[in-house]
Amino acid sequence: MTAPGTPAFGALQGLRVLDLTQMLAGPYATMLLADQGADVIKVEPPGGDATRRHGPFLPGARPFDEGGFGAYFGSVNRNKRSIVVDLKSEAGKAQLIAMVRQADVLVENYRAGVMEGLGLSYETLAAHNPRLVYAALRGFGDPRSGETPYTHWPAYDPVAQAMGGIMGVTGPEVGGAPTKIGPGVGDLLPAMYLAYAVAAACWSVQRTGQGQFVDVAMADAVLALCERIVYQYSAAGVDSRPDGNGHPLLCPFGIFPASDGYVSLGVPNDRFWEPLARIMGRADLAADPRCASNEARVRHRAFVEAEVGAWTRRHTQAELVRLLGGRIPFGPVLYAQDIFHDPHFQARGMLVPTEQPGAERPLTIAGTPIHMGRTPGGVHRRAPLVDEHAGEILREFGLQPAPTSPQPSP
Numbered sequence: 001m002t003a004p005g006t007p008a009f010g011a012l013q014g015l016r017v018l019d020l021t022q023m024l025a026g027p028y029a030t031m032l033l034a035d036q037g038a039d040v041i042k043v044e045p046p047g048g049d050a051t052r053r054h055g056p057f058l059p060g061a062r063p064f065d066e067g068g069f070g071a072y073f074g075s076v077n078r079n080k081r082s083i084v085v086d087l088k089s090e091a092g093k094a095q096l097i098a099m100v101r102q103a104d105v106l107v108e109n110y111r112a113g114v115m116e117g118l119g120l121s122y123e124t125l126a127a128h129n130p131r132l133v134y135a136a137l138r139g140f141g142d143p144r145s146g147e148t149p150y151t152h153w154p155a156y157d158p159v160a161q162a163m164g165g166i167m168g169v170t171g172p173e174v175g176g177a178p179t180k181i182g183p184g185v186g187d188l189l190p191a192m193y194l195a196y197a198v199a200a201a202c203w204s205v206q207r208t209g210q211g212q213f214v215d216v217a218m219a220d221a222v223l224a225l226c227e228r229i230v231y232q233y234s235a236a237g238v239d240s241r242p243d244g245n246g247h248p249l250l251c252p253f254g255i256f257p258a259s260d261g262y263v264s265l266g267v268p269n270d271r272f273w274e275p276l277a278r279i280m281g282r283a284d285l286a287a288d289p290r291c292a293s294n295e296a297r298v299r300h301r302a303f304v305e306a307e308v309g310a311w312t313r314r315h316t317q318a319e320l321v322r323l324l325g326g327r328i329p330f331g332p333v334l335y336a337q338d339i340f341h342d343p344h345f346q347a348r349g350m351l352v353p354t355e356q357p358g359a360e361r362p363l364t365i366a367g368t369p370i371h372m373g374r375t376p377g378g379v380h381r382r383a384p385l386v387d388e389h390a391g392e393i394l395r396e397f398g399l400q401p402a403p404t405s406p407q408p409s410p
């Protein structure tokens, strides 16, 4: 049956998700569900999710202490509705349990033990709804699926990036200190795994009628991304170290200078090496024993990268686009300003204007990279104000406002 608050679009239409998440990791996971049509109800603490205060704020935008939100919150909480429920009050706990009885999924990213401390453990909630898929995202996982020395450590993105192995392979090759990846992959990756796991668990509910506890650790998700360091160490005893802008097994494969910026190219096989050498005006390199195969190029990496780099830096990015685009795996290194003007991202719907309440102009946020032919997802609703949908949500669940819960905003 389709839940009343569910938008009429998306493959997950009809899936009701109670979203008790905060910061980036949990909200990104529920955003992935909401983008495909799930009815994601953000259950916020009194005062709202603290990340509402993170900017930037467009001129005139409603401030966070009046229930508004900055761009950080606006990006990852689109397509969701909001209700404030004080889970530290008896009335609030009862309200959540009543909502759980009618929901399909609950997602939270508190520290291990927080929900138990509130008397709202998975076991308690599953007793009220055995079909519930309960998804937890923590720094080092939940004790239910394996206690570790770090189970109770709080964690943010850099912690997961450091311990999951990705910082150890990122940074300058020579004398390189470990380097953090720009976007919060320590949050975003576990969020993606969690959303995938929720979808899988929901399919299992369809077949068995039973929900389950789903647990993704940030550190594990990052290691899963770094699968190469695992097999390299296992097979050859090779410890990880910063890869620089290249690849330990492929060459040329990385970033090269243009006269006015940088470009990237990936030429691991002869099918692309031969045309690259020809376009460079260096047909001799296609036959040179130092370059004849990927293995030879990896062995003579310094020579190959110097030859390719000496040629690329004589051209502008635009010239290189003309010479190499579509002929070999190639692309210019783009910054945000370039991306806003690039026809590809416009055509693919990746730059989506949304309302930031009170603001004089729309806030552009990143769209969904998922395109589905029959059940398209996308951004259909701006992020919610604090408690914005309390009235309609309570009505849909057949509930009265809890005495401690603020009245719905006008």
Ligand SMILES: CC(C)(COP(=O)(O)OP(=O)(O)OC[C@H]1O[C@@H](n2cnc3c(N)ncnc32)[C@H](O)[C@@H]1OP(=O)(O)O)[C@@H](O)C(=O)NCCC(=O)NCCSC(=O)C(=O)O
Binding pocket: 022, 023, 024, 025, 026, 043, 044, 045, 046, 085, 086, 087, 088, 109, 110, 111, 114, 117, 118, 137, 138, 139, 153, 154, 155, 156, 157, 158, 184, 187
């Ligand atoms: C993010 C955290 C470090 C934040 O730590 P804390 O600020 O100490 O929060 P905790 O989760 O431990 O506890 C939350 C507290 O809020 C209370 N709480 C929560 N919701 C409610 C509501 N609705 N009503 C009343 N009280 C509430 C809850 O009972 C806890 O109270 P008390 O028990 O009384 O304190 C931690 O939650 C954590 O490690 N989470 C798992 C990993 C994770 O998701 N990290 C963030 C990734 S995002 C990221 O890195 C990034 O954005 O960058």
